[in-house]
Amino acid sequence: MSEQSLISTxxxxxxxxxxxxxxxxxxxxxxxxxxxxxxxFGVIQRIVKDDSEAEDVLQEALVKIWNSIESYDTSKGRLFxxxxxxxxxxxxxxxxxxxxRVSASVQSLDDSLTAQRQASxxxxxxxxxxxxxxxxxxxxxxxxxxxxxxxxxxxxxxxAEELNLPLGTVKxxxxxxLKMLAKLVR
Numbered sequence: 174m175s176e177q178s179l180i181s182t183x184x185x186x187x188x189x190x191x192x193x194x195x196x197x198x199x200x201x202x203x204x205x206x207x208x209x210x211x212x213x214f215g216v217i218q219r220i221v222k223d224d225s226e227a228e229d230v231l232q233e234a235l236v237k238i239w240n241s242i243e244s245y246d247t248s249k250g251r252l253f254x255x256x257x258x259x260x261x262x263x264x265x266x267x268x269x270x271x272x273x274r275v276s277a278s279v280q281s282l283d284d285s286l287t288a289q290r291q292a293s294x295x296x297x298x299x300x301x302x303x304x305x306x307x308x309x310x311x312x313x314x315x316x317x318x319x320x321x322x323x324x325x326x327x328x329x330x331x332x333a334e335e336l337n338l339p340l341g342t343v344k345x346x347x348x349x350x351l352k353m354l355a356k357l358v359r
Contacts, residue, residue, distance in 0.1 A: 187252050194242045202239060209253065210235075213260045220264035220326070230267050234260040268326040307357045315350035318343055 190208075193201030213234060218227040238256055245255050311319065321332040333343040 188247065191242070191245065191247065191252055194239070197239075202235075205238075206235065209256060212253075213256060216257055217260050217264040220261065221267055226267060227264075230264050231260070234263050237263065265326060269328070269331065307354060310357055311350050311353060315346050315353070318346040319350050319354075322347055 190201060190204060194205060210231065214227060214231050217230045217234070218224060221227050221230060234256070237259055241259075245252065249255075309316075317336065318332060321327040321335060322329065325332075327335060329343050329347065330340060332338075333340040336343065
């Protein structure tokens, strides 16, 4: 089922499913899984880049959704949007966790781009927009910061800790790199 068809799910069917989930009917969770799991796995997998970890995060997301369905507010958005946000946040938490960072060595920007090209769908290829060539024009210190912040999922504070640099230095390098990239893209 495509994401577009998930977004256009009739409100009555969605409301009925939410009601059954709130009543903790196992058949509702089965229907929910059949309807949304593939899309949620895709969102998670794009963030964590590892199928095994993505499966773990999906399981965690499904448990969290099951246990917190009462907090879903239909007036604030669609069920699909709510569950995608839960899944996305858990995936981001996973890649930011110390355990994940310890198990994954810090790769160079070239290695990260190669891994992303392999994991990304065929419809998007970074080399088509010249991303690899553009980032090669940055100085190594800037490339390292961009690698951690945008490809590694680190916060600026985490990158500063990882690189053993002051937070201000990381912020300056990131800002300078982004300005340089903006000029190069134009």
